[in-house]
Each structure stands twice: as structure tokens, then as C-alpha cells.
Amino acid sequence: MTNLDFRELECFLVLAEELHFGRTGSRLYVSQGRVSQLLRSLETRIGATLVERTSRRVRLTPLGERFVERLRPAYSAVRDSVEEARSAARGIEGRLRIGFQGTADDRITEVIDLFQRRHPGCVTEIVEIPLSDPFGPVYRAEVDVAVVLLPVEEPDLVVGTVFAEHGQTLAVSSRDPLARRSHVSAEELAGVALIGVCGPAPGYWRRAQAPETTPRGVRIPRGPEVRTLQEGLTLTAAGRGGMLLCEPTAASYTRGSVAFVPVTGLPDSMLGLVWHREHETARIRAFAQAFGELS
Template sequence: MRALEVRELECFLVLADELHFGRTGERLYLSQSRVSQLLAALERRLGARLVERTSRRVRLTPFGEEFLAELRPSYDALAGVVSRARERARGLTGTLRIGFQGTATSYLMRAIEAFRSEHPDIAPQLVEIPLSDPFGALRRGDVDTAVVLLPVAEPDLELGPVFSEQRQTLAVSVRHPYASRDRLSAAELPGADLIAPAAPAPSYWRAAQAPGAAGGPAVATLQEGLTLVAADIGAMLLCRPTADYHARDDIAFVPVDGLPDSALGVVWRGGGDTAAVRAFADAVAGARRVRGGAPRSGSSRTPPP
């Protein structure tokens, strides 16, 4: 079909929905007279009237009703073919492997749901990455993108939307002297024997997760850290949502004043921002806008705070 014929069909389908020439023109960004011309051309092509129009109403003729019933599913199927081909051409098909640290938060799950709704031909695959190795899975190609704790100052990685800024809490055993406190100050953290992520996490990143920790326990995973906390072998900084998610009877979570908020960021390899990765980053940014506030973005080359 020539482009003109497709436009005629589109015009008829919208007119069948609206039953109003003015509103049809608005939806198609056409003048009312152009809508009339396209409809008349289609009627001449078919050899029958599709629409009855008076000064008070617009309605389909019986022939128009029959034509609509046959045209709609065929047109929708054709539009689907074109849409799927466009998605394939842009790389918006297949599997997107998304790394995450510790807990797949409700915010992240909402972003993934929005991503799946917008791009049904991409299957997101969630992959937990170790607390002690936030960037290794990306560099090895085990994941296409990752949601990691900030800061990110890796020259070979790119940082996209930053989100989920949260107050930090200190996880301590219920037997620890700090467990009965309503809040703590950052200056009191050295007395808590902070648990830090182990290598190969970069030193600047480990220092951000456990500021002032010196010679304390080091762990590879969040669960290892929580186990040491419960055993009263150390204390661990966690954001409020992670603390709520991992609430348990043998651990107390005490808010800490004077620390920067923790935050998460979407990261990918330099040059690895495929259409699917960008679409996921957009979904994360969009989820933040829905909840209020504009998403921030960072640069992997910015020195850590």
C-alpha cells in the first residue's frame, strides 16, 4: 500500500473512534477539511459510503461498520509487526541482565515493572552481585548494567540516574550498648567496630560504606555482615529501606546523624550503553519522577566525596 492509502485507513479508524471530524483532525494533527478529503478518497477507492454525516451527528454506515470490524484487527497486527521490527532494529529485544547489591528494593522493582510494560520484548534478568565487588560483574560482562551503592569513580564505567537517597542507620546486636539509643552521631561510629566490605571493592568505595573503619571485620556479602552483627562481632551501616527489609529480633537499627545520605546509581560499562540499557536507565529516572523530584545523574570520572 502506498503511504497515502495507509493515511486514509488511519483517518477512518480514528474517525470511527471519535465520530467527530474536528476531534479526528486534532488527534492526527490535520485540518478538518483534510480529514474529509482522506475519507472521501477512501470511499472512492472502496466504492461505497463509510460514514453518514449531518449537521448534528456522524455515524458509520452499515458498510462502514463491516469494514471497521475487518480492518481493525488487520491494522493492529500490521502496526505490531512494524513496532516489533523497530524494537529489534534498536536492540530492544532479548534479555537485559541487571545486577543489584544486597536487596532489590521496592523502588527498583517498580522501575523494572515500568520497563517491562514499556518494552515487553526485553526480558529483565536480576543478578545479585557481591557487596565486596560492586563493579566486577560489569567488567566481566556478567551483567549489562548494575544498580550499586555510590560513590562511583571508575574511569571505565558510566554513571546514570542516581536515586533512593536515604538516611543511614547503624545495625548493631541487641546486646550492643548502642542498641538502646534513639540515634547516634557520626562521631560515635568509631566505637562501634564497623564492618566494611572486603576487597576487591575500591578503597574509596569501602571507606564510604564504613567511614573511619580501621582493622574491623570485612565481609563479601550483606548476609555475612548481618550475621556478624547478630553475633555482636561488629556493626554495619545500612540505608533505612535495607534495614527495614532485614529487620530481625537479634539486631537493632539506630539512625545516625551527621552522615551523607546513602544513594544508589545505575552503572554500565563505558561504550556499553545499548538501547536496552538506556531504556532501563530511563525507567529508573521515570520511577523517581513519579515519586517526586528530578533524578540526578553523575559522572564516573567525578572524584568520590
Template sequence: MSNPEIRELEAFLALAEELHFGRAGERLYLSQSRISQLLRALESRIGGRLVDRTSRRVRLTPLGEQLHVGLRPAFDAIVATIDAVRDTARGLGGVLRVGFQGTANDLFLRAVTAFRDGHPDCAAEIVEIPLSDPFGAVHRGEVDAAVVLMPVLDDALVLGPVFSARPLTLAVSARHPYARRPAVDAEELASGPLIGIAGAAPEYWRLVQAPAVTPGGRAIPAGPAVSSLQEGLALVRAGRGAMLLCDPTADYYGSHAVAFVPVTGLPESSLALVWHRNHETARIRGFARALADVTGDAGAAG
């Protein structure tokens, strides 16, 4: 029996994870018929059916499940090794695109500078990504990695250095009753609308940035949902609601029209570097080490 070709393995992995011939083809920029052809070739080499296909669904056979479980980590390791060797051969050259949400804080910018200093052959570019879609740019390959607000509960993403843990503040209009308060308890969030985040962000993530209930279980009225930080602050200035923000963002966007009041009783907000598990490169690992060095996250510097 001849050994499978790399394209056959790629097609099988895409199909095993999408369970749809059309989506698997889109993922690899191939037609559905080409995916079917590659699958048949692989099944012929193996000597058994890997996929059951009906008019309504696609599912793996037990043989397909066994192949997927064993093949995915091995395939990822091969791709990562080739990427690492290629980057070494190129002196880690090329372009690294790193996304950020809202504001590029000082630690992030220091890491970018450190990476550029350590890898002069690699151009590091920073790109603002929508507040409403923290992970989409990484999944679509528009950026190589991104600094996003926690939490991150996406198995397809690698969680790199976690940093900048800071208390939350409540952004309110300067005319708001809380504007001159030294602090606000989390239970007091139930007294007025809280501006939320619209778009493609997963619900678990949106509910951390704009919770629906207080820690004590009181309902928090939902205000308008926004796609960007600037849009949210404009609504705050207009008195349409309050918005939870981390301390560094409040420092950066200080304004006479908006007051930033510390909130007690909520967990701190943190940032994290993430990248796609299937697209890890030596450049990404180099930037993760630079960020870990700057932030002191030694556990993520390996």
C-alpha cells in the same frame, strides 16, 4: 591502500588498552600470535609502527597514541549504532539482565515492571551481585547493567540514574549500648569495630561503605570484612561489630536481634545504575529511561 578490517581495529584497541598481547588476546578470545598478525596487518595498511614491543613491556608509539585517541570514540559509536539498529529490528527483544546489591528496593522493582510493560518482547531478569564486587559482573558481561551503591569512579562504566538518596543507619546488636539510642553521631563510630567489605571492590568504594576514620579524623577500629550483606548482619547479631547501611536496607532487614540507629554527620547513601561503556545497547538505554521515569532523575532519561 586498502581499508583496515574490523578485526584489526578491535585487536589494536584491545592491545592499546591492555598493553599486553596475552590479555588483549583473552579479551577477544584470540591467541597472542593472532593479535600480532592482526597488528602487523594494520601497521602495513597504515604504513607505520603503532606499538613498540620489548621483552619487558608494550607501549604505543606516537602514531599509535594518535590512532587510539581518534579511533576509540568512533569505534564505540559504530558498535552502539549497530546495536541500536539491531535492537530496533528485533523490537528491543531478547533478554536484559540487571544486577542489584543486597536488596532489590521498591524503586528498582517498579522500574523493572515499567520496562517489562513497555517492552513486552524483552525479558528483564534481575540478578543479585556480591556486595564485595559491585562492578565485576558488569565488566565480565554477566549482567548488562547493575544497580550499585555509590560512589562510582570507573571510567569504563557509564553512570545512569542516581536515586534513593537516604541517610545512613548503624546496624548494631540488640545488646549494643547504642541499640536504644535515637541517633549516633559519626564521631561515635570510633568507639567500636566497624564491619568492612572484603573482595574485589575497589578501595575507594569500600572506604565509603566502611570508613577508616570519622569526619573529624578519629580512627575507626576495623572489624571483620564480609562478602555479603547477610554475612555482615550475622556478625552484627553475634556482637562482632557494627555495620553502616542505608535506610531502605535497614527497613527490609528489620530484626529483633539487630537495631538500626540513624547516623548523623555522614553523607547520604545513594544508588546508581551503571553499565559498561563498550557494551551499551538499546535495551540498557530503555531500562535507564524506565528507572529515570520512576525515580524522577530526568537528567538520565535521554
């Protein structure tokens, strides 16, 4: 196809989403007549009808549907390449929103400082992510990257640097007999009602934070479920159950009503930097590189 016109392709992709010439024009800031003109021009290049329009509805032809499926990823790739080239030409500019669960510790602030020194034209924002929804803010584009508790099994999320590998601790009420122990074994969790996480977090992720069985397969009682870390610690202090936390988080939330007891025999807790595969930008890659250098 000669004389490729990206405006025609963009118009067709938006029309395929809206199936309405007026709304397509509004999104592209052109008139409805201009939308029709761009569509006719593209159909002339293709040599076939892509969109059927009647007085009552607009729909894609079978060829139009197949064309959309093939065109959308290719168009996105070209658009992203242009954006990457523009970013490289003018440096990393704009805004980078960084999500985190729990507490933004020294490692995260050191990475942000390094990134800001390298790219002073990029403004960073730190956003707390709910414990119950580790991946939602990334999918909804509320943050560009996020530091979350592992594991991450979502196929469309990229896992960058994995860091902060620490042993796990059991948070219990200071009145609980376990509070006086120097440590507890993973098998002893069979006698503890573990506080879990509710909400939209995937099941595999929630089970990793509150296992259903001990390593030997003994069932662990279910405690209440919470959406935030603060809710979990409040229920722990009230003696409603115990909650597994990594060592740094436990150290950050030391309080008289809650004791933190090391647990032996469990996999270490780890954090990872994640972002959406389709939303990757030069800013994200630069931040991921800084993260990797300080890990």
C-alpha cells in the same frame, strides 16, 4: 580509501588479537587461507605490510600496531551504530541483565515493570551482585546494568539515575548498649568497631561504606571484613562489631538479634544505576530512561 570492506577490517582486528591465522579463522568461521586472502587485500588497499609472518611467529608491523590503535574504537563505533539502528528498526529485543546489591526494592521492580510494558520483546533478568564486588559483574559483562551503592569513580562506568537517598543506620547486636538508643552521632562511631567490606571493591568505595575516621577526624576502630551483607549481619548479631546500612536495607533485614539505630552527621546513602561506557546498547538506554522517569 575506496570500496571499504568491513570484513577485511574485522579479520585484521581479530588477527591482531590472536596473532595466529588458524585461531583467527576459527573465530570468524572461515579457513586459514581466507584469512590470508583478506589480509592481503587490506594491505593492498593500505599500500604497506601490516602483519609480519614467519614460520615461528606472527606479529604486527609498527604501522600495523598504529593502525589497530586507531581502527579499533572507530570499528566499534560503527558496529554499535549498526546494532542501534537494527534495534530501533525491530524494537528493543533480546535480554537485559540487571544487577543489584542487597534487595531489589519496590523502585527497581516498578522500573522493570514499566520497561517490560514498553518493550515486551526484551526479557529481563535480575542478578544479585556481591557486596564485595559492586563493579566486577559490569566489567565482566555478567550484567548489562547494575544498581549499586555510591560512590562510583570508575572512569569507564556511566552513572545514570541516582536515587534512594536515605539516612544511614548503625546495625549493632541487640545486646549492645547502643541498641537502646534512639540515635547515635557520627562522632560516637569512634567507639564502635565498624565491620568493613573486603574483596575486589575499590578502596574509596570500601571506605565510603565503613569510614576510617569520624567527620572530626577521630579514628574509628576496624572490625572484621565481610564479602556479603549476610556475613556482616551474622557478625553484628554475634557482637563482633557494628555495620553501617541505609534505612531501607535495615528495614528489610529486621531481626531480633540485631538492632538498627539511626546515625546523625553522616552523608546520606545513595544508589546509582551504572553500566560500562563501551557496552552501552539501545536496551540499556531504554532502561535508563525508564529509571529516570520513575525517580
